[in-house]
Amino acid sequence: MASPLTRLLGWLFGPPPRLRCRRSIWADGVRQLERRTRGGRQESGAYLLGTELPDGGRRILEFVYYDDIDPRALETGEVTIRQTALPRLWEHCRMRGYGVVADVHVHPGSCRQSPSDMASPVMPRAGHIAMILPDFATGAPEPGAIGIYEFLGGGRWADHSAAGRRFVKLEDGA
Numbered sequence: 001m002a003s004p005l006t007r008l009l010g011w012l013f014g015p016p017p018r019l020r021c022r023r024s025i026w027a028d029g030v031r032q033l034e035r036r037t038r039g040g041r042q043e044s045g046a047y048l049l050g051t052e053l054p055d056g057g058r059r060i061l062e063f064v065y066y067d068d069i070d071p072r073a074l075e076t077g078e079v080t081i082r083q084t085a086l087p088r089l090w091e092h093c094r095m096r097g098y099g100v101v102a103d104v105h106v107h108p109g110s111c112r113q114s115p116s117d118m119a120s121p122v123m124p125r126a127g128h129i130a131m132i133l134p135d136f137a138t139g140a141p142e143p144g145a146i147g148i149y150e151f152l153g154g155g156r157w158a159d160h161s162a163a164g165r166r167f168v169k170l171e172d173g174a
């Protein structure tokens with residue numbers, strides 16, 4: 001149950017961010033994703049691994065790139081992970097003690113979801129968050145200028161893109 005103070009803070013500042021990420025981890029990850037498009041020749045993407053926070057949100061601690069999990073993931077130009085590659089991801093999560101808290105991939109143009117993005121969520125469970133970086137991730141995009149979508153189940157999604165950094169908070173610090 002929320003304490004009176006938590007309720008007061010929620011009333012004053014709105015709900016806590018659903019995702020938090022250290023700015024340096026975000027910036028490195030986005031730079032890697034841009035590099036892995038090979039100059040805008042293919043899409044790229046990553047699983048975002050991390051842990052749960054006491055306020056119900058999640059902290060992103062690591063980008064695990066699709067082409068590191070499946071060397072052929074980017075071959076067609078659009079991200080496709082073979083099911084046979086997934087045990088490598090689960091093993092990595094187990095070693096680190098992390099879970100998949102979200103995913104991110106780049107688009108050539110806009111950060112709107114494609115029909116296939118909507119039809120096949122990376123983690124098909126309600127509450128999963130998928131982010132899309134526009135323009136092959138050039139220009140170091142941050143929340144506020146990216147697509148942020150929450151899978152609701154049953155093929156439905158909520159669009160949180162406009163909430164930007166109130167939804168995905170980048171934090172300074174070591």
Ligand SMILES: [Zn+2]
Binds near residue numbers: 105113
């Ligand atoms: Zn897409």
